[in-house]
Amino acid sequence: MKAIVKTTAAPGVEFVEDHPEPTVGPRDVLLHVGAVSICGTDREMYEWTPSAVAFNLDLPVVLGHEVSGTVIEVGSDVSRLAVGDRVALETHIPCEQCFMCRTGNGHNCLNMKIIAMHADGAFAERVAVPENICFPLPEGMPLEVGALLEPAGVAWHALQRADLDVAGHSVLVSGCGPVGLLIVQFALHLGATEVIAVEPNPYRRGWAEKLGATVFEPGPGVVEYVEEHYAHRSGVDVAFEVSAAAAAYPTIFESVRREGTIVTIGHPGTPVPVDIAKYINKNGITLRGTFGRRLWDTWEDLVEVLTRGGVDISWLITHRFPLGDLGPAIDLLTGDANKVLILPNGPVDGAATVGGAETVAATAH
Structure with missing residues (x-):
């Protein structure tokens, strides 16, 4: 079968047209891959940045982890899924035996393996995965939207880490890539009084504005705006750092009010100095990290919001490519x-690719 494979600890990938078929173990299912969404992590792997090196990949490995597909074969011990089921994949493969797994924190398993890093991913025609990382798609949800559930789950988990405490509160989102834009959308859906979005890319700022955010480029204007409009509260209530830019943190700490909350999603490539005495102790700011999605309450709550809450995230899809050279897609x-x-x-x-790629019309509703 065809697959995109990371073969060596160096920049680049290989497009392999005769990659071996996946082996289906007793607890595995074989998927006919429907759609795979490209993640910023895929770019890190492609470029082989220090962040990619830190993940300690088991090479060679097929990339691609934001996945939807249809079950075409089940292992002998599979009991929950059947041929024909449509599923999305959780990226994290928990061991189900360690302390974290036994205490309801399998998303942070002590023996964690990750799809497309320590097991083959889905930039391929077919992929075999453990049954326990498959999330059945609700009836009527398109496979393309199913491929967005993994990154959308990151956004929803960030809101969970803030205790979903955005209704009636002000929110700052630093970084408006796909996850940041989804946080903007979800926060406004949940009743945030204002979302301030900080993003250097004009295209992404435009999308944040379409979604209803007050937008800024990174710079002193952010803190100035907060000081002018939120002096009575000493700052905004909740901030989400999605950009992974270490330089974003001074603005965030200066913008969040006393007893406010900061949730970090992006992984900075360098250590971030924090004035513990000033911000954490004296200002009482709560700093929370997030990694992936909670199993499975993040998924269940997210799908409830999408299917019963009327939230549409399909607008996020702007381009489609066939399986092949990953470079042009990564460049986007x-x-x-x-x-x-x-x-x-x-x-x-029913979507079509045109000349290898298509930009689709999108709305922010």
Whole structure:
């Protein structure tokens, strides 16, 4: 089968047209891959940055982890899924035996393996995965939207880490890539009084503004705006750091009010100095990290919001590519694009690729 493989600890990937078929173990299912969304982590792997090196990949490995597909074969011990089921994948493979797994924190398993890092991912026509990382898609949810559930789950988990405490409160979002834009959308849906979005890319600022955010480029104007409009509260209530830029933190700490909350999502490539005495002790700011999605309450709550709450995230898809050279699709991640899909087996859900790629009309409703 065809697959995109990270073969060596160096920049680049290989497009392999005769990659071996996946082996289906007793507790595995084999998926006919529907759609795979490209993540910023895929770019890190492609470019082989220090962040990519830190993940300690088991090479060679097929990349691609934001996945939806249809079950076409089940292992002998599989009991929950059947051929024909449509699923999305949780990226994290918990051991189900360690302290974290036994105490309801399997998303932070002590023996964690990650799809497309320590087990083959889904930039391929087919992929075999453990049954326990498959999330059945609700009836009527398109496979393309299913491929967005993993990154949308990151956004929803960030809101969970803030105790969903945004209704009637002001929110700052630093970084408006796909996850940041989803946090903007979800926060406004949950009743935030204002979302301030900070983003250097004009295209992404435009999307944040369409969603209803007050937008700024990074710089002193952010703190000045907060000081002018939120002096009575000493700052905004909640901030989400999604950009992974260490330089964003001074603005965030100066913008969040006393007894406010900061949730970090992006992984900075360098250590971030924090004035513990000033911000954490004296100002009482709560700093919380987030990693992936909680299993499975993040997924269940997110799908409830999408299906019963009327929240549409399909607007996030701006480009589609067939399986092949990953370079042109990766290049879009820093340009005028939101979510870029790879369709390993051709179009799904009636979507079409045009000349290898398509930009689709999108609305922010």
